[in-house]
Amino acid sequence: MEIKKMKLGSEGLSVPMIGLGCMGMTGFEDGHMYGPADEQEAIATIHRSLELGGNFLDTADLYGPLKNEQLISKAIEGNRDKYIIATKFGWEIDDHDKVTWAINGKKEYVKKAVERSLKNLNTDYIDLYYLHRLDKSTPIEETVQAMGDLVKEGKVGYIGLSEVSSETVKRAHAVHPITAVQSEYSLFERTVEERGVLQTLQQLGIGFVAYSPLGRGFLSGNLRSIDDLPENDFRRAIPRFQAEHFYKNIELVKAIEAMAAAKNVTPSQLALAWIMSKGILPIPGTKRRKYVEENIAATRVALTEDDLLTIENIVPLGTDTGKPYDEFSMGLID
Numbered sequence: 001m002e003i004k005k006m007k008l009g010s011e012g013l014s015v016p017m018i019g020l021g022c023m024g025m026t027g028f029e030d031g032h033m034y035g036p037a038d039e040q041e042a043i044a045t046i047h048r049s050l051e052l053g054g055n056f057l058d059t060a061d062l063y064g065p066l067k068n069e070q071l072i073s074k075a076i077e078g079n080r081d082k083y084i085i086a087t088k089f090g091w092e093i094d095d096h097d098k099v100t101w102a103i104n105g106k107k108e109y110v111k112k113a114v115e116r117s118l119k120n121l122n123t124d125y126i127d128l129y130y131l132h133r134l135d136k137s138t139p140i141e142e143t144v145q146a147m148g149d150l151v152k153e154g155k156v157g158y159i160g161l162s163e164v165s166s167e168t169v170k171r172a173h174a175v176h177p178i179t180a181v182q183s184e185y186s187l188f189e190r191t192v193e194e195r196g197v198l199q200t201l202q203q204l205g206i207g208f209v210a211y212s213p214l215g216r217g218f219l220s221g222n223l224r225s226i227d228d229l230p231e232n233d234f235r236r237a238i239p240r241f242q243a244e245h246f247y248k249n250i251e252l253v254k255a256i257e258a259m260a261a262a263k264n265v266t267p268s269q270l271a272l273a274w275i276m277s278k279g280i281l282p283i284p285g286t287k288r289r290k291y292v293e294e295n296i297a298a299t300r301v302a303l304t305e306d307d308l309l310t311i312e313n314i315v316p317l318g319t320d321t322g323k324p325y326d327e328f329s330m331g332l333i334d
Contacts (some may be wrong), residue, residue: 002053003016003052003053004294004299006309007207008158008281009177010205010206011126011158012158013157013158013179013207015084016295016300018054018087018284018295019209019284020283020284020285021051021283022046022058022059023040023063023068024286025068025071026063026067027067029234030207036230037091037287040328041315042075045286045289045291045292046076049077052292052293054296055082056084057072057084057085058209058211059072059085059086059087060088060132060291061087061088061089061113061116061117062088063100065093065097065098066120069087069117072085073122076123077122085126085127085128086126086130086222087128087130088129088207089101089109089110089114089130089131090103090105090113090133090134091132092105092109092164093113102198103132103134103135104135105134105138105143106135106138106143107146110143111114111146119130119266123157125154125157126156127156128158128180129156129158129159130159130162130180130307131143131147131160132135133162133163133334134282136162140171140175141171141174143172143177144159144175144176148176151176156224158180159176160178160179160180161181162183163182163183163287163333165197165334166195166196166199168247169204169333170204174232178204180207180208181208181209182208183197184210185210185213185280186198186212186215186219187304187314187315188319190250190318192208199230208279208280208281209280209282209283210249211283212283213271213284215240215321216240218240219267220266221268222255227241229241238325239281239323239324239325240322240324241322244322245321245322247323249322252265252321254313259307259310263301263307268276268295268302269297270301271296271310272284273301273302273303274308274311314332
């Protein structure tokens, strides 16, 4: 089965309409982001995705830290040219492979970070290289200039930014063409639309990549109570999952489920099809084959104008579903 391709930005990068977010495939220093992970199943998920035409993988040096890139290197071994790999840098990782929780966009760090990612991915080039968060103490021009140098050197194919404002995008794009911006985006999180970032990207011919397109699992329909989350799952600390928002959000999910059932698709597939209908690339994260199959099948869900209207009426733009991060992390969004 071939997934329809789309152009991501206007620099020449062509990708499948849906990607695979790999973050949950490895644990983290102090536990697991989304419950425990099984390395063999994760690798099998990456292979199954490729079989189905899903060859766009999204990772970051932060995940693990570094373990996620290392896992991907195992999965793609001998098949590097069949995959399009996006990774990110910016959360500073020290020489002992520990995250300092500072953001570093200085040009020396850009060079250091890319060499480490190339080594961990066991490759000599990265298809799409993102700045993970804006370093507010370093001019974006300096960071992007250094990233542009990596393109000239052939170490990176295209460059991107994550969670940035329109103003930052414009300044960055003036230094070196930006191919993609990645931010959280779903029926439950549309801040980039409210702030005009999406419009800026359209004007400049920059692609948009939506992470957490299923509202961090809400829109899968698999959550009914906060106790459905593993004990050390980081979502328990997020306002969106706190009692005052949680049960209101479940009501919205029920309405989406009813619509999905009427169309004979899953709630996840409906939520992903809605994103793809906007020309946006979703990268739902999963570490299991059955979900990668379900997600990729969403590329075949056709939505009419009426369907889109119905979805927008269930969760209108501006609906308060609770903040997507705790206060510290919210402060790091540009």
